[in-house]
Amino acid sequence: xxxxxxxxxxxxxxxxxxxxxxxxxxxxxxxxxxxxxxxxxxxxxxxxxxxxxxxxxxxxxxxxxxxxxxxxxxxxxxxxxxxxxxxxxxxxxxxxxxxxxxxxxxxxxxxxxxxxxxxxxxxxxxxxxxxxxxxxxxxxxxxxxxxxxxxxxxxxxxxxxxxxxxxxxxxxxxxxxxxxxxxxxxxxxxxxxxxxxxxxxxxxxxxxxxxxxxxxxxxxxxxxxxxxxxxxxxxxxxxxxxxxxxxxxxxxxxxxxxxxxxxxxxxxxxxxxxxxxxxxxxxxxxxxxxxxxxxxxxxxxxxxxxxxx
Numbered sequence: 468x469x470x471x472x473x474x475x476x477x478x479x480x481x482x483x484x485x486x487x488x489x490x491x492x493x494x495x496x497x498x499x500x501x502x503x504x505x506x507x508x509x510x511x512x513x514x515x516x517x518x519x520x521x522x523x524x525x526x527x528x529x530x531x532x533x534x535x536x537x538x539x540x541x542x543x544x545x546x547x548x549x550x551x552x553x554x555x556x557x558x559x560x561x562x563x564x565x566x567x568x569x570x571x572x573x574x575x576x577x578x579x580x581x582x583x584x585x586x587x588x589x590x591x592x593x594x595x596x597x598x599x600x601x602x603x604x605x606x607x608x609x610x611x612x613x614x615x616x617x618x619x620x621x622x623x624x625x626x627x628x629x630x631x632x633x634x635x636x637x638x639x640x641x642x643x644x645x646x647x648x649x650x651x652x653x654x655x656x657x658x659x660x661x662x663x664x665x666x667x668x669x670x671x672x673x674x675x676x677x678x679x680x681x682x683x684x685x686x687x688x689x690x691x692x693x694x695x696x697x698x699x700x701x702x703x704x705x706x707x708x709x710x711x712x713x714x715x716x717x718x719x720x721x722x723x724x725x726x727x728x729x730x731x732x733x734x735x736x737x738x739x740x741x742x743x744x745x746x747x748x749x750x751x752x753x754x755x756x757x758x759x760x761x762x763x764x765x766x767x768x769x770x771x772x773x774x775x776x
Contacts, residue, residue: 483661486740495620499613509533510543561606562617563639568605570637575601582634587626598632656733678732683739697736704734 484501491501513533517524526544530537569575569582575596576582586597602611615632618624623636663677670676688696711732 495616497613497616499610506535506539507543507547510535510540511547514544561609561614562621562623565601565605565614565618566623566634566637566639569601569634572604574604580637582637584627584634585632587630587632659731659733660735681737700734700736708732708734 490496510529510533513529514524517528517532522528526537526540529535529544530540533540535543566582570580575585584595585601586593586595589597589599598615599611602609602614606614615624615626618639619626621639623634623639625633625635627633663679666674666677667679684692684696715731
């Protein structure tokens with residue numbers, strides 16, 4: 468693989484993660500937690516790949532191939548063996564322990580179990596303890612910033628003037644307003660879309676090209692035009708999916724292998740995030756279109772990317 472190809476693949480990773488940042492901010496997920504999830508998935512996939520190749524899967528070998536410290540690899544593999552989540556359960560346990568220590572340990576609590584205000588960072592000459600010292604006592608080795616972000620996200624603590632950590636509640640209560648099933652569904656179908664492109668990119672000559680098409684407006688559209696396109700796509704897309712579902716039902720009844728994989732087709736409405744410079748002709752067209760109050764712009768069908776014959 469050339470340097471330019473590697474850079475292109477890394478750009479794909481960035482493009483995949485970028486839209487998810489809104490969800491990360493909304494649910495209080497830190498950069499460290501995202502990096503931890505990526506490390507776990509990488510190690511898990513690498514281990515499976517080495518097993519398929521009948522090669523050793525020691526911590527040392529995984530560390531060399533992945534570029535991670537051996538200690539990180541060992542910790543990740545132990546977490547996978549124990550069935551730990553990507554970080555939520557572990558962080559919750561640590562946060563609960565930390566709040567308990569904060570309210571009971573004499574170095575961090577005052578009369579009647581009142582949690583003391585703590586300095587965010589170690590400060591020479593300060594009469595107060597620091598939040599780092601609390602973490603060292605309650606959860607040795609834990610990520611201070613990740614714990615702090617988690618506690619702030621659930622409303623257990625607040626940051627005052629950017630330098631003081633104040634405890635607001637002894638209880639660690641995670642808000643459950645979000646639809647967990649919908650979030651999990653998002654991950655499942657995002658993975659399916661990505662798998663389509665990776666299959667077409669890396670498939671062998673004997674493997675089929677997976678169907679991959681999209682339509683996108685030539686020019687910017689008004690919200691009215693967007694709604695019209697959405698309605699049309701919803702109606703025709705649902706009709707197509709219903710027909711395919713009927714076809715799949717009949718197909719499955721005639722072909723029932725003892726082993727195999729599941730396949731499917733998805734249809735998604737999206738907002739094009741491509742930032743392309745408009746030509747002067749396009750700008751003129753947009754102005755004329757706005758004056759005429761045109762509803763829907765012409766769309767083009769884009770050919771499949773990386774199609775192999």
